[in-house]
Amino acid sequence: MNRPTEGIATDGAHSIKNSLTSYRGVDLRTGEQLFREHIGNQTINIGEFLGVVEAVKYIIENDYHPKVVYTDSITAMAWIRNKKTASRKKYPNLKKAEIFLKAMSTQVDQIQVIHWNNDVWGETPADFGLK
Known part of the structure; x- marks a missing residue:
């Protein structure tokens, strides 16, 4: 399968040194950054999840x-x-994201969330380059 050229690529990052978690989304067609957020000291999984939720919101x-x-x-x-x-973290934005996903379930279910294969396609265009 060829590297995708359409859709929104997302990524999360966590800097232990700076105690900062971030996420962002990039339009694969144009390369434009559609959103980028810093969410304080969370986890990489929270950053990755909220990046996908933000992309779903953007699409809707x-x-x-x-x-x-x-x-x-x-x-x-x-x-x-x-x-x-x-997650066991008490982070209000996680609860808000869960509520959004459930409340907008019909629209959310129409959106495909596909695994970006780093081994075949390289890092996602939304990658922060912190590895």
Whole structure:
């Protein structure tokens, strides 16, 4: 399968040195950064998950096509599919994301969340380059 050229690629990053977690999304067609957030000292899984949720929101709010989000995080994909995280962290934005996914379930279920295969395609265009 060729490297995807359409949809939204997302990624999360966590800097232990700076105690800062971030996520962002990039339009695969244009290379444009669609969103980027710093969320304080969270976990990489929280950053990856909230990046996918933000991409889903972006697709719904902007009638973006194709309705496809790419992430290299298996955990984020599972949390999106379940519309619930497995995190024990008490972070209000996690609860808000779960509520959004459940409330907008019909629209959310129309959006494909696909695993970005780093081994075949290289790092996602949304990668922060911190590895």
